[in-house]
Amino acid sequence: MNRSEGFTEERARAVLEAADGPRAARAAELLSLGENAVFARDDVVVRVGRDAELLPRARRELGVAEWLEKENVPAVRAAEPGARLVEGHPVSYWRRLPPSVRPATPTDLASLLRRVHALPEPPVALPRRELLSGVERWLRLAGDAVREEDADFLRERRDAIEARLPALVPHLPPGPVHGDALPRNVHVGPDGPLLLDLETFSSDLREHDLVVMVLSHDRYGLADDAFAGFVRTYGWDVREWEGCATLRAARETASCAWVSQHAPGNPAARREFDRRVASLREGADEVRWYPF
Incomplete structure (x- = not known):
């Protein structure tokens, strides 16, 4: 069984609605669906984890982002400082990146x-x-x-x-x-x-x-x-x-x-x-x- 089996866009949007309200959930664009459902909304990216087991990892990743920002290492930045559990799914918020100007080498x-x-x-x-x-x-x-x-x-x-x-x-x-x-x-x-x-x-x-x-x-x-x-x-x-x-x-x-x-x-x-x-x-x- 694939780890994301049973974790659908519909389920992820329901979690997003519980977290941020119906209007925010409707406005979100799904970017990818795997262990996390990744949504873009305005200047924020929201990640909804597949299950509660991913909460410690989400919190650690946000901690790493905060640390890298303090150390002035260029990396994706958190939009909010912590991940929270919503209906059994970790939800975290990240700053949306501008479009790439070229492929990375x-x-x-x-x-x-x-x-x-x-x-x-x-x-x-x-x-x-x-x-x-x-x-x-x-x-x-x-x-x-x-x-x-x-x-x-x-x-x-x-x-x-x-x-x-x-x-x-x-x-x-x-x-x-x-x-x-x-x-x-x-x-x-x-x-x-x-x-x-x-x-x-x-x-x-x-x-x-x-x-x-x-x-x-x-x-x-x-x-x-x-x-x-x-x-x-x-x-x-x-x-x-x-x-x-x-x-x-x-x-x-x-x-x-x-x-x-x-x-x-x-x-x-x-x-x-x-x-x-x-x-x-x-x-x-x-x-x-x-x-x-």
Whole structure:
């Protein structure tokens, strides 16, 4: 079952109406529907969470936004300081961004990561970056749509990687990381690039944020010059670090398992899952993966 199943636009609008009144609910434009229903209204974006379990995460994300604003790091800003529970759903308010002036680049991302990675620990408590924590749940959601031997292979790979993680010796001082550091999580407005999607902010090895772009280059077709620009702007190539292969393997394993949950009833997801598992089994590090 998809995590957003049963969470419809109609239900989200009913929550919005309970929170802000019928006129505000009618005026809101639905931007996206997933774990959160995201509505735009005038200069505000309202996020309605799928269920009450997301309330602590919503509050943490708002705390991160407030902290980044105080530290003058360009990022999405909160319109109100706290999230509240309305009819069993967390509701939070954000400032609406102006239209983008151009697509974000890896260089934009690198400049923002440099600023985040220079920060000390925030006043809000951040979790560890548990890349592999969702593997079991995603494989369970996949059920019989993926071969049992493939699911077992990913579980064994996860366990082996988790056993290696405590021994990693970081090159960079550990601390706050974005957690899903990709250009798609950067918005370039009239005032320049800023960070989006603060829900994955964590406190862990800074190398986590850099390995993401290694995978983008090796698996998803990021051009050599674009990756070189990322490295040049950040100031260090994480591939020089001996722990890079372990963090890359962790993200690959998580990304493969994530696709599996979409395999039931979706042949394209099943084909992409099979492609990814086969490349991991064969140690074929340069086999192209496709976003899903």
